[in-house]
Amino acid sequence: MRLEVLGAYGGRHKNLGTTCFRVREDLLIDAGNILNSLEDEELLKVEHIFLTHAHLDHVVDIPFLIDYTFRFRERPLNIYGHPETIKAVRKHIMNWDIWPEFSSIRLINTGDFSINYVPIEPGETLNFGNVKISGFSSNHTIPTLGYLIESEEGTVVISGDTYKNKILWKNVNGNKRVKAVIVDVSFPSFMRNIAEASLHNTPQTLLEDISENLNRYDIKLYAYHLKPSTLKEVERELKELLPDVEILRDGDFVEIKEKV
Numbered sequence: 001m002r003l004e005v006l007g008a009y010g011g012r013h014k015n016l017g018t019t020c021f022r023v024r025e026d027l028l029i030d031a032g033n034i035l036n037s038l039e040d041e042e043l044l045k046v047e048h049i050f051l052t053h054a055h056l057d058h059v060v061d062i063p064f065l066i067d068y069t070f071r072f073r074e075r076p077l078n079i080y081g082h083p084e085t086i087k088a089v090r091k092h093i094m095n096w097d098i099w100p101e102f103s104s105i106r107l108i109n110t111g112d113f114s115i116n117y118v119p120i121e122p123g124e125t126l127n128f129g130n131v132k133i134s135g136f137s138s139n140h141t142i143p144t145l146g147y148l149i150e151s152e153e154g155t156v157v158i159s160g161d162t163y164k165n166k167i168l169w170k171n172v173n174g175n176k177r178v179k180a181v182i183v184d185v186s187f188p189s190f191m192r193n194i195a196e197a198s199l200h201n202t203p204q205t206l207l208e209d210i211s212e213n214l215n216r217y218d219i220k221l222y223a224y225h226l227k228p229s230t231l232k233e234v235e236r237e238l239k240e241l242l243p244d245v246e247i248l249r250d251g252d253f254v255e256i257k258e259k260v
């Protein structure tokens with residue numbers, strides 16, 4: 001399995017995109033940076049988007065993706081997420097006030113509705129042939145799902161926006177197929193109060209969380225969702241406190257090769 005990082009950050013800045021992972025050409029996790037990173041023919045292949053939650057940095061490209069691909073599409077765009085995520089996207093964005101409600105607009109080519117919303121609960125697993133996606137609860141200010149992405153080579157876990165989260169590490173400790181965890185490290189430690197108020201990690205809170213709750217040493221950890229304004233501080237701190245953690249950037253790949 002080869003996950004492509006289309007957007008790695010927790011905010012936008014010149015040449016930095018917000019959270020978006022391409023699992024397969026038709027399947028993405030979060031919609032933070034689609035239009036800037038994919039070619040036209042690739043945009044048309046996107047059929048499934050799993051949202052971790054409804055915050056803007058994770059959903060921002062849904063309106064623009066459907067707007068651009070609408071006239072060419074043969075199949076609807078399926079949007080998956082916690083029921084509260086789906087509710088928020090529909091109520092606050094795709095509501096005719098901010099953007100058209102595409103789930104009531106039919107595709108020109110097939111007559112199907114353009115967007116199909118699929119609410120999923122924590123613990124639910126959806127099967128897409130060679131890939132399975134399961135959600136679990138993260139620890140954030142609004143209902144948020146982390147995801148296990150399972151393939152025959154093993155499983156990659158994306159934490160979703162989160163502060164310390166026992167459920168995340170329980171999924172990792174108890175599942176030997178998990179090879180890699182991509183985890184939120186948004187703020188430097190001097191902003192711990194802001195991280196705690198907004199329920200995100202700092203390098204220090206991640207260190208505390210894994211010291212207390214992760215009991216495996218064969219897991220590769222990747223940091224994502226760094227805030228652009230404090231990028232340098234977090235990079236420096238991660239190097240000191242957690243030198244084995246790899247910091248993800250736009251365009252990177254997370255690859256697991258061995259079959260298990």
Ligand SMILES: [Zn+2]
Nearest residue numbers: 010055057161
């Ligand atoms: Zn975020």
Ligand SMILES: [Zn+2]
Nearest residue numbers: 053055140161
């Ligand atoms: Zn968030």
